[in-house]
Amino acid sequence: MLKHEQDAGVVDTGSLVRRWITYVAGIYVLTLGVSLAISAGIGISPQSSLTRTMTLVLPGISQGTFNFILELIMLALTYLAMPKDFKLRNFLSLVPAFALAAFLDLNLMLTSWIALDAYAAKFALLVFADATLAFGLFLMIRANLVLMPVDMFVNTIFKRTGWKWGNIKTGFDCTLLVISAAIGLLFLSAPHFIREGTIINGILVGQYVKLYFFLFKKYGSRKPADDLGPSLT
Template sequence: MAHHAREAEVIDTGSLKRRWITYVIGIYILTMGISLAIRAGIGISPQSSLTRTMTLVYKPLSQGTYNFILELFMLLLTYLVARKDFRLKSFASLIPAFVLATCLDLNLMLTRSIVFQAYFEKFSLLVFADALLAFGLFLMIRANLVLMPIDMFVNTLFRRTGLKWGDIKTSFDCTLLVISAAIGFALLGGPKFIREGTFMNAILVGQYIKLYFFLFHRIKTAIASHYRRSLEHRPY
């Protein structure tokens, strides 16, 4: 799951059980962040804007269901791009995708009573929501387990094209944003859920993750330093 050297520094190489617990907690926190961002009402991430828009197009299906459908479609695209390099174990990515979809619907239900009128309150909620979303991603990176189909698709394009991973991810997010806006114009009278918060999400989540990496490194260094001092002062 680590895409860069700095991500490799936080990877947990401990027990598989602990890593799975970390991964599932990360998914839950991430979906809570998504839910609160939706409740803020001033724009959400490209992926969330597409699946949220679809809940207005065909209301019987939940956003979690649409999210799972999107992940399933991304797995199909991964197969089409990877071809011979595609492995049956890639279907395991649907397990965390299902957990994410379930947690998303649960958290949307738990946060449905949150309604703010003042813009400052909405803005503050979105800032907090993006912090949660980023922390969930950080925990999932640390667990270093199964990639979600969307991330798997981006990684496959990265290996096939040789382009920079960040450029591919940005292009992918922009594509989802364009699709969301197009559906909004065609069926809903205009784009929905695409506002200033959408662009805030693109900036804040990345900065929050950088902050978590920095804090993790500082805490890890402080603990190691304290441990060395303890050994130096231990009586023999």
């Protein structure tokens, strides 16, 4: 995927400082989107549904903390999948994972006042939330820096098996949904946070990201005629 995006002139290969600023901003915007989707209350992404469900099972622990625990588990599974290819630098992925956990808890607090009754309003908020989440993801991909452990695990399975990346990601998301539903049934009598919004999220986020790449390629990557600096491609 990244190779295609580099060919499209979207991924930033310039200033490292600028890329880190873009990456951190992307993490914040992504977690804001997740928080807004939770406030919509009609279903959230597979990963969020699992970590959110865990906050009901163990209410003393924040969702950000559970998200970080999940990232730790994924890093361990990445090692078990391909131990010979695992490098010490892979632990750097825990830095953005920690930032994501902190930003998530912050944004959940900032959006906790949102309470909507009308379904149309909830649906509109979810659509906006998915657009926000996708824009954060777009910024992170554009920065082209460190993979989160979850994404690292999916990429590792892709390298080990040669299966299609999209199929692996779909299978991974479905596994998280099954685990989330099972925990809900076991501890809470019913699954939680898995609704029509979960399907909407799965459809819209990918389409939004494609739209952002298209718009950036068409408008954002243009340079003035007198700009002789190096291209981002």
